[in-house]
Amino acid sequence: MINLRARHTLGAPTLVVALASLLLSCSGSPGTASGDAASPVRDVRKTAQAAAADEPPAPSTAEPTPGVEKVRDVFARLQATYNDGCTTPGNCEYFLGRVLDELSSLDESMKADPQGPGHFKEPLAWIAKLRAELGGDRSFENLKKHQALLTGTRDRINTWMQGHPEDYR
Template sequence: MSKATNTTATGFRATAVAVLAAAALVSCTQAQTDGGLRAEPSATAPAGPAENADSVENADQAEQAAAEATEEPTAPAEPAPELVRDAFATLQATLNDTCTPGAGDCAYFLGRVTQELTELDEAMRADPKGPGHFKQPLADMKVLFGKLGEDRSTPHLEKHFSEIVGTRDGINTWMQDHPDDYR
């Protein structure tokens, strides 16, 4: 499991624990202010001004705790350089795969290669080295994405089979000449 995945999972667990704690605090506050579900009739009698002020303060604190607990964990200031390595590894996993346009076996393959190229494009743009370092592969992907447009249907992808596979292979060659970007 990658470090980014571990960090994300830990962040989600911490957020879940904080949300549960805030919900319990809200539940306890409500039980104190409205007598809860099984309250004695005398427990639901109107509270005095001092008790109302305490209840409002507790509810405000519970709301604040819940709001803090649901905030997204802050992402690191700089994206991890592993993003390019990981995205390239998944693209490389398609190198021995192919399909025959028109034979009905291209939907998964071309969809996957196109998705892997999209993710590699995003990783290269977010890399601390900057997009200038990845000028050639980013330019190649831009040309491909310009031809593909928004249409990701199988017939459209099959129409651009050569461009998709050629872009994948060209990026693989470029990356092999830049091993510091994926090792």
């Protein structure tokens, strides 16, 4: 037994060495040295480490695919288009292009979301229909021609998302 009052006479470094020696001598099982490879503690550690190394990491369900934005972030930008519109010719071109860009980003985010594209079946179908109607033509004339479908798709997705607040909060 170490006398705790001895720290005054032994000094802190000596006390630390004495305590460390005491702990090391107690850490092994009877008849084995703490550095012995047959230590039961070491065997348990090795077994636990080996089991952990053999298991593949569990997939994350909290984050989308790296490099793809979260649905809620893209949806927030899509909602921001409600503060804009086709008030002037130059602004109309910007506005319609922005709505299309946000819908395209939302499509990508929904497909990469951990819930899977099946969870977003309806919005993805509406975006696919919009793409088919546009036929890959992003010109202002084509976007203007399909303005009702473009803003209508945005509005339908907004309504759908309002019914699924867990997807954007």
